[in-house]
Amino acid sequence: MRVPRLKPIIDIAIPSDFIAESPDDREAVRKIGYLGRGAAIFQVSKIIIYRHKLAGGRDRAEFIMKNLQYLATPPYLRKDLFKLDKDLKYAGLLPPLKTPNHAPEGKPQRGEYREGVVVRWDGYFSIIKIGDGVYAKVPRPMPLGTRVVVQIDVPTTRDDTYRAHAIPRDRLNIYWGFEAEVMDLNNLFGVYDYVILTGREGVSIKDAMDYVRNAMSRDRVLVVFGSPYHGVDEILKAEDMEEVLRKYPFINFIPGQGVETVRTEEAVIAVLSILNLVRYLRESLP
Numbered sequence: 073m074r075v076p077r078l079k080p081i082i083d084i085a086i087p088s089d090f091i092a093e094s095p096d097d098r099e100a101v102r103k104i105g106y107l108g109r110g111a112a113i114f115q116v117s118k119i120i121i122y123r124h125k126l127a128g129g130r131d132r133a134e135f136i137m138k139n140l141q142y143l144a145t146p147p148y149l150r151k152d153l154f155k156l157d158k159d160l161k162y163a164g165l166l167p168p169l170k171t172p173n174h175a176p177e178g179k180p181q182r183g184e185y186r187e188g189v190v191v192r193w194d195g196y197f198s199i200i201k202i203g204d205g206v207y208a209k210v211p212r213p214m215p216l217g218t219r220v221v222v223q224i225d226v227p228t229t230r231d232d233t234y235r236a237h238a239i240p241r242d243r244l245n246i247y248w249g250f251e252a253e254v255m256d257l258n259n260l261f262g263v264y265d266y267v268i269l270t271g272r273e274g275v276s277i278k279d280a281m282d283y284v285r286n287a288m289s290r291d292r293v294l295v296v297f298g299s300p301y302h303g304v305d306e307i308l309k310a311e312d313m314e315e316v317l318r319k320y321p322f323i324n325f326i327p328g329q330g331v332e333t334v335r336t337e338e339a340v341i342a343v344l345s346i347l348n349l350v351r352y353l354r355e356s357l358p
Contacts, residue, residue, distance in 0.1 A: 075115075075172055075247045078351055081292045082344070083118040084111060085260055087299035087307065088133035089126075090336040100132070101139055101162040106337040108143045108250070112171050114344035115247045120294075124257045125310050126302045133254045135159045139166065140252035146174045148204045152189045153219065171249035173221075176203050180224040180234050185244065190218045200236070208236035221248070257311055265290035267320040270343055271303040272329070274322035277346065283321035288350045295343060297336050 086107065094100035111119055119140055121133045138159045143166045145153055154160060168174075173187040180186055186202035193199065193213065200208040200222060208222045221244065222236035241248060261267055266287045277284070287293050298304040308316050325343045326334055334342070 077245055077247045078115050078348075080265075080288060080290050080351075081117045082115065082347065083120060083264070083292070083294050084116050084340060084344075085120040085122050085255075085294060085296040086136070086336060086340075087127060087297070087302075088121050088123045088136065088254070089128075089130035089299045089301065090297075091132055091136065092127075092130040093300045097135075098162050098165060100135070101165045103335075103337055104136055104139045105143065105166040107340060108140055108169060109167055110337060110341040110344065111250050112169055113341075114348050116250050116344070117292075119250055119252045120260065121252065121254045122257045122260055122296075123254065124307045126307055127299070130301075137252050137254050139163060140250075142166065143169055144171075144249050144252060146176075146187050149187065149189050149201065149219070152191065152201060153217075169249065172246060173248050176206075180206065180208075182224055182226065184224045185221055185239070185246070185248070186224065186236070187219070187221050187248075190214045190216050190220065192216070199233075202234075202236075205232055207233045209233055210236055210238050212238060214238075257307070258313065260294070260296070261316055261320075264294040265292050267294045267296065267316075268347075269296050269304045269308075269317065269320055269322040270325055270339065271298050271305060271322060272324055272326075272334075273303055273305055274324040276327045277323055277325050278327065280321055280323045281350075283323065284347065284350050287321075288347065293347075295347070297339055297343075300333070300336065 091100040091103050121136050123133055142160055142163045188200035188202035190198045191201045198210045198214045202208045220238050221241050223239050225235040227234050268287055296304055325346055
């Protein structure tokens with residue numbers, strides 16, 4: 073499956089306490105799975121779990137990150153990349169993601185991209201596992217355990233091994249799933265062309281379409297979500313970061329919501345569905 077990468081590239085930022093209302097780790101992992109599915113459906117490139125003061129003892133940043141990374145990893149690489157970890161005890165509850173890098177079918181074809189991990193060396197060549205019992209031979213020494221995307225060139229004399237070359241993930245012109253990382257809130261805003269803050273106290277989406285169209289004309293956009301206990305505005309004020317609220321649009325994407333609170337994973341799908349529509353229709357929107 074080849075899916076053209078949509079522009080702009082969208083990253084999302086989720087608070088480290090977004091699973092705080094989950095009664096146990098089983099339910100927490102299910103919520104993480106819903107979040108990951110929503111992000112992949114709308115071609116999110118990176119999920120950032122941000123730490124903030126108001127999270128306190130509810131901070132589960134590492135737990136969330138590990139489960140998202142496990143979810144994003146092709147199934148045939150998980151045993152190679154993840155050791156036994158109590159934080160992954162319920163990773164089996166995560167839903168199938170089936171992004172383009174997850175389900176290679178049959179033998180690799182010339183020009184096809186595969187994701188893999190370096191498992192051994194053969195002289196100057198790195199041998200990379202790119203499927204169950206399938207390997208790529210890349211003329212470049214890389215450390216064992218390195219995760220890499222390759223493009224297939226030609227078969228070798230072995231039926232299970234193919235010559236290939238490594239290609240940087242950010243040079244792919246197709247969607248290749250998301251990455252996940254943890255970051256402190258005060259380091260979050262320095263690297264993006266545009267940022268959208270989301271929350272119930274923000275400006276209604278019907279009055280903020282100019283901001284959204286502007287965002288969708290940029291190269292890379294960050295969308296920031298609040299936690300079950302604190303909105304984005306409260307979190308930023310607690311960190312003495314009110315200037316972020318003044319600099320970037322703060323938008324309510326679900327005006328007239330019919331429930332008391334919208335869960336973070338639900339808000340992600342609601343917001344990204346609107347942004348995805350504008351990606352395609354921004355020229356014709358009123």
